[in-house]
Amino acid sequence: MNPSGDPHSPRILVVDDEAIVLGALKETLERDGHRVTATTSPIRALEMLRDQDFAVILSDHRMPEMMGLDFLIESRKIRPNASRILITAVLSLPTIVEAINKGEIFRFVAKPWLREELAATIRNAFQRHHLVSENERLSAQTQELNSRLMVANASLARQVKDLEKQKSALDAANQDLATSYDHSLDLCSRILATYDPYLGGQTKAVVEIAQCMADTNHFTDGERHALRTGAWLCDLGLIGIPRELLRAFRTHPSRLTERERESIQTHPIYSQTLASYVDTNPLVAETIRAHHERFDGTGFPDALRAQSIPWPARCLAVAVCFVESGLAKEKAIEAILAESGKAFDPEAVRLFLKVTHLVQLPRQVHEIMLEELQPGMVLANGLYSPHGLLLVGEGQTLSASTIAKIRNHNLISAISQRLLVYS
Incomplete structure (x- = not known):
């Protein structure tokens, strides 16, 4: 707090009209390592206070130019944080009461003083000055931080407001995008229905079953999206197949030539290509391309098998077979169960039966x-x-x-x- 020999350590201002007393005080304090400035004139001391900072002000009371209490009152106006000590030979009660009531005095020291008592008083005065100055510094720092915080909070509030506006705009854009996406799917369905009404009706039936399957917790979000979208677009490539060939495939598939059969079996690839204009999601493309693959690896167009077929495609294959088989409900279910583990993933078959409730159970x-x-x-x-x-x-x-x-x-x-x- 007051290191000896430190040129920047706090200083003491001593004021006493008696030169002998002033010298004795200065010598005593400097012996304890304090930096001391001494003067016999309180008027001169006030001028010093305006030019320099002092941690402790020690003043005699009875002086011809100005009473010590009056001097300390004036000094407080200049250096409010300084610890003020009144040293006097006459400690009258009125003087003490006046000093305490005005709150200008930190301590009283009686003449003649005891060296140990004076040293302890000075140490306490330095400590008080340090605490007051530190508190003032911290208060100023706190006020500055509060001001910065207010500015930061105001800036944050503006940013939050801007983000809310951006979120609202993004939500509106996403809603528009979702609406546009749904319109695109609906448009594809209408194209199918216009090209072949029977095909359009099948697509809606497949979509209903796929939606029931997707509503379970057996899919990730990406797989759920791929299954729903794949149901809408998996047969889009059939619009490139002549209507006569489609009718022949439905009624007498065994009569098709090898070339005609190959033409039918390429439609998942065409569907994948056309669907990419609606949805660029890779899993959607894989699901559409693989919806006619077989679990045993004998399907088309890539002869994928078992787990190498995307899970949404395995589920979509069951829904497509049920709808496109042309069989009565019971016969279609029997056909699917017969192909479980061969054409179809048994888990996909179980999911289909579970969500459609087509089989009456006890x-x-x-x-x-x-x-x-x-x-x-x-x-x-x-x-x-x-x-x-x-x-x-x-x-x-x-x-x-x-x-x-x-x-x-x-x-x-x-x-x-x-x-x-x-x-």
């Missing part, structure tokens, strides 16, 4: 998917390997180890049966 039985198996469930039908080996019998309560066994077997050889459990 009230206490419901259909689930392989990934939904939980310990404690009771099977309502037996599960068999493709070679007819019984894996889990009807009525068996599933344990964690049994479920693990079923899933491991499915990885090696897909379990094609429906999964029915008692509720």
Whole structure:
């Protein structure tokens, strides 16, 4: 706080009209390492205060030019943070009361003074000056920071307001984009219906089934979008096929020539190309291209198999087959179940049956998917390997180890049966 020999350390101003007393005070304080400025004139001391800063002001009371208390009152106006000490031989009660009431005095020192008492008073005076100055500095810093904070808050409020405006504009743009996207899908559907009304009706039926499947929690957001969009656009490439060939394919597919069959089997590629003008999402393109692939790898156009076929395409294949088979509901379901594990992913078939509710089940039985198996469930039908080996019998309560066994077997050889459990 007051290091000896430091030229920048706080200073003491001593005022006493008696030169001998003034010299003694100066010598005593300098011996303790303080930087001291001394004068016999309070008027001169006030001039010094205007030019220099002092941490402590020590003044005699009875002086001819000005009373010490009056001098300290004036000094406070110039250096309000300085610690003011009144030194006097006569400590009259009125003087003490006046000094305390006006709050101008930090301490009183009686003449003759004790060196230890004076040293302790000076140390306390320096500490008080440091605390007051530091508090003033911190207060000013706090005010400055508060001012900056107010400016920053105002700027932040403006930025938030701007962001809200941008968000509103972005939401409106996204809404317009979504509306435009829906209009594009609707336009494609109308083109299909105009080209071939029967084809347009099939597309709407496929979309309804795909929507039911997509509404489950068995898809990521990207897969859900690919399935919904793929249902709208998967047959768009058929508008490049002559109507007569389409009718022949529906009524007598076995009579088609190899070239005509190849023409039909290229429509997923054409659909993929045309769909890219509506949606550039890669998974949408892959789903549309692969919706006629078979789980066993004998489909078209790329002969993909099993998990290499995108999950949305595996689900879309079941919906398309059901709608485009031209069979009655029961016969179409039988055909799909017969091809489970061959043309179709068994999990996709199970999902199709679960969401469409096309098969009437007893009230206490419901259909689930392989990934939904939980310990404690009771099977309502037996599960068999493709070679007819019984894996889990009807009525068996599933344990964690049994479920693990079923899933491991499915990885090696897909379990094609429906999964029915008692509720």
